[in-house]
Amino acid sequence: MHPGHPSLRQPSCFDRVKMGFMIGFAVGISSAGVFGTYSALRMGLRGRELVSSLGKVMLQGGGTFGTFMAIGTAIRC
Numbered sequence: 001m002h003p004g005h006p007s008l009r010q011p012s013c014f015d016r017v018k019m020g021f022m023i024g025f026a027v028g029i030s031s032a033g034v035f036g037t038y039s040a041l042r043m044g045l046r047g048r049e050l051v052s053s054l055g056k057v058m059l060q061g062g063g064t065f066g067t068f069m070a071i072g073t074a075i076r077c
Contacts, residue, residue, distance in 0.1 A: 028066055036058060
């Protein structure tokens with residue numbers, strides 16, 4: 001294998017930032033799902049209200065945590 005072989009190249013900074021966002025998004029969605037479900041059930045939400053509220057909370061949590069992970073990864077590049 002020569003130096004330009006794809007398996008030997010390091011990921012670019014942009015690739016690392018994308019991966020940081022994706023990992024942060026996954027962690028944010030899962031943690032928001034756990035805490036959001038508990039919170040919504042305590043508020044007495046059921047059925048469609050529960051699913052709608054939980055979906056919004058999960059997307060917000062994933063987006064927020066993903067953004068912070070992407071920023072942290074960009075700082076380390």
